[in-house]
Amino acid sequence: MQVEMTVNGQAMSADxxxxxxxxxxxxxxxxxxxxxxxxxTSSCGACTIHIDGESVKSCTMLAVQARGADVTTIEGMASxxxxxxxxxxxxxxxxxxxxxxxxxxxxxATSLLNENPTPxxxxxxxxxxxxxxxxTGYHNIVKAVLSASGQGGS
Amino acid sequence: xxxxxxxPGGANIxxxxxxxxxxxxxxxxxxYVDDIHAPGELWMGMVRSTMAHARITGIDTSEAAAAxxxxxxxTGADLADMGLxxxxxxxxxxxxxxxxxxxxxxxxxxxxxxxxxxxxxxxxDSRYGAADAAEQVVVDYEPLPVVSSxxxxxxxxxTAHADLESNKAYHWPLVPDPDALEAAFANAAHVVKAExxxxxxxxxxxxxxxxxxxxxxxxxxxxxxxxTQVPHILKVMVAATTGIPEMKIRVVAPAVGGGFGAKLNxxxxxxxxxxxxxxxxxxxxxxxxxxxxxxxxxxxRGQLQTIEVAADAAGKIAGVRVHVDADMGAxxxxxxxxxxxxxxxxxxxxYHVPAFGFTCDGYFTNLTPTDAYxxxxxxxxxxxxxxxxxxxxxxxxxxxxxxxxxxxxNGGEAFENLETAxxxxxxxxxxAPNLDAALEMAGYADLRAEQQRRRDAGDSKQLGIGLCxxxxxxxxxxxxxxxxxxxxxGGWEHATVRFLPxxxxxxxxxxxxxxQGHETAWSQIVGDKLGIDPDDVTVLHSDTAISPLGLDTxxxxxxxxxxxxxxxxxxxxxxKAKLIAAHQLEANPDDLEFEGGAFTVKGSPDKTMPIQxxxxxxFTAHNLPDGMEPNLQEQVTFDPPNFAFPFGTHVxxxxxxxxxxxxxxxxxxxxxxxxxxxxxxxxxxxxxxxIVQGVAQALWEGASYDHDGNCRNPSFLxxxxxxxxxxxxxxxxxxxxxxxxNPLGVKGVGEAGTIxxxxxxxxxxxxxLSPHGIDDIAMPAxxxxxxxxxxxxxxxxx
Numbered sequence: 001m002q003v004e005m006t007v008n009g010q011a012m013s014a015d016x017x018x019x020x021x022x023x024x025x026x027x028x029x030x031x032x033x034x035x036x037x038x039x040x041t042s043s044c045g046a047c048t049i050h051i052d053g054e055s056v057k058s059c060t061m062l063a064v065q066a067r068g069a070d071v072t073t074i075e076g077m078a079s080x081x082x083x084x085x086x087x088x089x090x091x092x093x094x095x096x097x098x099x100x101x102x103x104x105x106x107x108x109a110t111s112l113l114n115e116n117p118t119p120x121x122x123x124x125x126x127x128x129x130x131x132x133x134x135x136t137g138y139h140n141i142v143k144a145v146l147s148a149s150g151q152g153g154s
Numbered sequence: 155x156x157x158x159x160x161x162p163g164g165a166n167i168x169x170x171x172x173x174x175x176x177x178x179x180x181x182x183x184x185x186y187v188d189d190i191h192a193p194g195e196l197w198m199g200m201v202r203s204t205m206a207h208a209r210i211t212g213i214d215t216s217e218a219a220a221a222x223x224x225x226x227x228x229t230g231a232d233l234a235d236m237g238l239x240x241x242x243x244x245x246x247x248x249x250x251x252x253x254x255x256x257x258x259x260x261x262x263x264x265x266x267x268x269x270x271x272x273x274x275x276x277x278x279d280s281r282y283g284a285a286d287a288a289e290q291v292v293v294d295y296e297p298l299p300v301v302s303s304x305x306x307x308x309x310x311x312x313t314a315h316a317d318l319e320s321n322k323a324y325h326w327p328l329v330p331d332p333d334a335l336e337a338a339f340a341n342a343a344h345v346v347k348a349e350x351x352x353x354x355x356x357x358x359x360x361x362x363x364x365x366x367x368x369x370x371x372x373x374x375x376x377x378x379x380x381x382t383q384v385p386h387i388l389k390v391m392v393a394a395t396t397g398i399p400e401m402k403i404r405v406v407a408p409a410v411g412g413g414f415g416a417k418l419n420x421x422x423x424x425x426x427x428x429x430x431x432x433x434x435x436x437x438x439x440x441x442x443x444x445x446x447x448x449x450x451x452x453x454x455r456g457q458l459q460t461i462e463v464a465a466d467a468a469g470k471i472a473g474v475r476v477h478v479d480a481d482m483g484a485x486x487x488x489x490x491x492x493x494x495x496x497x498x499x500x501x502x503x504x505y506h507v508p509a510f511g512f513t514c515d516g517y518f519t520n521l522t523p524t525d526a527y528x529x530x531x532x533x534x535x536x537x538x539x540x541x542x543x544x545x546x547x548x549x550x551x552x553x554x555x556x557x558x559x560x561x562x563x564n565g566g567e568a569f570e571n572l573e574t575a576x577x578x579x580x581x582x583x584x585x586a587p588n589l590d591a592a593l594e595m596a597g598y599a600d601l602r603a604e605q606q607r608r609r610d611a612g613d614s615k616q617l618g619i620g621l622c623x624x625x626x627x628x629x630x631x632x633x634x635x636x637x638x639x640x641x642x643x644g645g646w647e648h649a650t651v652r653f654l655p656x657x658x659x660x661x662x663x664x665x666x667x668x669x670q671g672h673e674t675a676w677s678q679i680v681g682d683k684l685g686i687d688p689d690d691v692t693v694l695h696s697d698t699a700i701s702p703l704g705l706d707t708x709x710x711x712x713x714x715x716x717x718x719x720x721x722x723x724x725x726x727x728x729x730k731a732k733l734i735a736a737h738q739l740e741a742n743p744d745d746l747e748f749e750g751g752a753f754t755v756k757g758s759p760d761k762t763m764p765i766q767x768x769x770x771x772x773f774t775a776h777n778l779p780d781g782m783e784p785n786l787q788e789q790v791t792f793d794p795p796n797f798a799f800p801f802g803t804h805v806x807x808x809x810x811x812x813x814x815x816x817x818x819x820x821x822x823x824x825x826x827x828x829x830x831x832x833x834x835x836x837x838x839x840x841x842x843x844x845i846v847q848g849v850a851q852a853l854w855e856g857a858s859y860d861h862d863g864n865c866r867n868p869s870f871l872x873x874x875x876x877x878x879x880x881x882x883x884x885x886x887x888x889x890x891x892x893x894x895x896n897p898l899g900v901k902g903v904g905e906a907g908t909i910x911x912x913x914x915x916x917x918x919x920x921x922x923l924s925p926h927g928i929d930d931i932a933m934p935a936x937x938x939x940x941x942x943x944x945x946x947x948x949x950x951x952x
Binding site: 017019020024027028032033034035036037038039040041043044046073074075077078083087090091092094096097098099100101102103106121124125126128129130131132133134135136137138139140141142 | 172173176177178179180181183184185186188189281282358359360362409410411412414443444668669670671835836838839842843844845846847869870871875877879881883884907
């Protein structure tokens with residue numbers, strides 16, 4: 001089945017099995033392996049991407065359901081050799097260790113600030129509830145998101 | 155070294171340098187195993203047992219084998235006939251000469267011993283095709299009696315393996331002076347006795363395990379990419395298990411998404427990928443699904459502990475006696491039987507214990523094998539002694555801080571190289587100031603006042619304050635000590651430091667990071683040692699073709715062994731460079747000073763040469779001292795003379811809702827002492843993550859099994875790995891008591907948070923409930939358990 005969508009600003013097209021999950025389309029067909037898979041129950045958020053500007057766990061939908069959509073993955077966040085401000089904040093606050101949850105976490109956090117530009121600490125914690133991290137204890141992730149929102153330094 | 159001395163070296167060691175690793179990981183450039191592909195690769199799909207203990211009476215692979223895109227289907231019998239391996243999966247730690255160790259092959263043949271054990275393997279062209287084909291294999295079973303718990307294994311009639319007479323695998327004692335121990339208990343004014351269950355935990359590193367084996371059909375080489383913490387050990391064990399000559403095997407651990415001990419094993423999938431890739435002449439890959447991980451990756455903990463503490467009237471400890479029944483699971487994996495032993499030495503905690511005894515019985519069950527999980531034996535030990543200290547405090551009638559002060563080693567004052575009753579020599583410690591710092595940061599006096607206020611008011615939300623002062627064993631390990639414990643390898647680590655012609659530096663390390671920031675921290679050490687910019691250093695690791703010597707990453711050993719090896723190799727580089735510089739400056743080497751990355755003749759500041767210039771001279775080799783080899787490269791294999799013993803105090807504040815049993819974490823303070831710190835930013839990150847893993851054991855996590863040996867909560871839907879919403883901000887601080895076990899004075903911090911936190915949390919919960927006479931709550935302290943305990947204490951009146 002043919003699917004066409006815009007991924008990180010580029011028009012992409014491929015012939016996939018109808019049952020192909022969007023995350024596997026991105027990873028296995030387009031080679032965009034920055035989006036990770038951490039579970040099989042849509043619990044961990046490692047596969048979070050943006051579809052038409054909103055964060056979505058890309059294991060929760062089929063590639064064909066994203067036909068015509070504007071998709072952004074972690075590979076589309078840095079531009080002109082500069083990290084996205086959220087990526088920069090994660091680096092400055094040591095908000096990552098093994099890095100596996102990080103792409104999904106960065107995508108979820110960016111979306112969170114789009115919806116709520118100056119969240120409280122509690123709102124950040126609630127807002128990232130769908131993204132699991134086993135390394136950081138979340139302390140520095142929360143700090144990074146607050147920092148990226150202009151609240152508190154690194 | 156004194157307790158307050160700062161880290162050695164220049165501007166880099168001790169600085170909060172941002173991590174070199176991050177830009178790749180933040181942008182998706184980091185390549186994990188599942189991101190790497192090889193042309194012509196086949197996907198493995200595993201047919202796993204749905205029964206915990208059964209005889210396999212039939213396997214029908216016909217439908218799967220006929221499916222489109224399926225290349226082959228192999229049962230355990232097929233694979234045994236193919237002669238792909240020469241030995242079972244290895245156990246490197248036969249803790250006693252008579253330890254029972256049933257053979258564990260990658261695929262079951264005849265009898266299965268836990269749910270999820272592999273029964274057959276399919277090879278297909280695609281990820282989905284392999285999963286489909288595995289579903290199409292039909293297995294017939296004849297059920298056998300199931301051993302689904304330690305108590306079943308110890309007390310029941312069924313055996314986990316049909317051909318075993320008993321489930322007991324070994325008995326291991328550490329009782330240095332039995333008579334003294336008896337006397338301590340006979341003469342005690344107080345004895346507390348408690349039983350604790352260390353529930354099984356699913357490690358749940360965010361990256362599932364995965365493998366890709368790429369063969370060279372004509373050359374005979376094989377490259378195994380694996381999400382592993384132990385590429386070097388894996389290489390040796392692949393050779394020993396398959397008979398493939400070791401020099402033909404290359405193991406690569408690419409970016410690895412967390413380990414926590416779960417990736418230090420030698421797994422069926424790794425051996426299958428290598429042998430089937432060789433057999434078929436095509437790359438073979440497999441990636442674990444999360445729900446599969448409860449069966450395909452070992453679990454942690456799984457112990458029943460009995461601890462007794464004898465003390466005098468004032469609460470001074472006279473003796474500690476411990477027995478552990480440990481759940482091995484269905485098989486012995488790499489270090490399964492040794493995990494309780496790693497904890498055995500720490501049941502005396504940070505205390506002066508005149509008499510000590512520890513015994514452990516290992517038992518087989520029909521459950522997923524256990525093995526190392528963050529802390530590996532040491533969180534269990536710390537939990538038992540720290541819970542027991544609170545029970546002792548209540549019995550003696552003093553506060554939890556006071557009972558600890560009365561018992562600290564060396565009276566709570568600083569010490570070095572102190573022998574304990576558990577036969578270890580603690581490198582250094584200084585416990586009372588650490589406790590003071592934690593109590594002050596936590597606001598302990600105010601917390602106690604608020605607790606009293608709520609108690610007086612009969613508030614439905616009661617405050618609990620829990621302390622834990624832990625010590626752990628890091629820097630695994632002095633090779634002779636490991637030999638004494640019958641462990642199958644040494645504990646050294648290797649490093650090579652080389653200048654490149656352009657003045658940049660390559661470091662090759664045998665330790666293998668999976669999130670710890672080694673590239674950054676090692677660069678800081680090299681920066682100070684060689685007087686260069688840490689950004690002029692690159693660190694090569696995790697590929698046995700690039701880093702052929704190493705013993706990998708576990709047991710908080712990387713810095714205290716591997717980092718020290720790098721520092722020592724730098725010293726050797728400077729030594730050689732000094733001879734070259736002296737030669738070229740026409741000076742006596744003894745007259746040269748090395749500072750800020752340059753050699754200068756004392757008293758002649760114009761006679762100077764930067765080390766990069768020396769390195770270029772060593773490369774061209776035009777003008778070296780007679781007989782000196784070209785190039786500036788040195789290597790060191792460091793075998794530590796002793797372990798390192800970090801310690802710390804955690805203070806946990808919980809709010810227990812007496813109406814619902816819910817436990818909320820209000821505040822968490824940790825003052826850790828890991829000796830000198832190379833990068834405090836990284837240290838704090840390790841402590842944060844470690845604390846949350848221990849908190850999670852205390853409050854939320856636990857692999858739950860039914861009587862048939864089925865795991866009830868294998869997926870993230872049911873297994874409660876905490877999210878940001880459940881955990882509080884943490885207040886961290888540190889004291890610095892340098893280690894005497896290595897020249898950097900460093901200790902290790904990867905497991906510290908986990909070792910201190912579970913006891914602190916449960917001590918806090920019990921503290922909140924103490925007015926009801928409740929002195930223990932089993933982990934995880936779920937709302938249901940807490941609520942029931944309150945109702946029982948009230949005599950069933952709600």
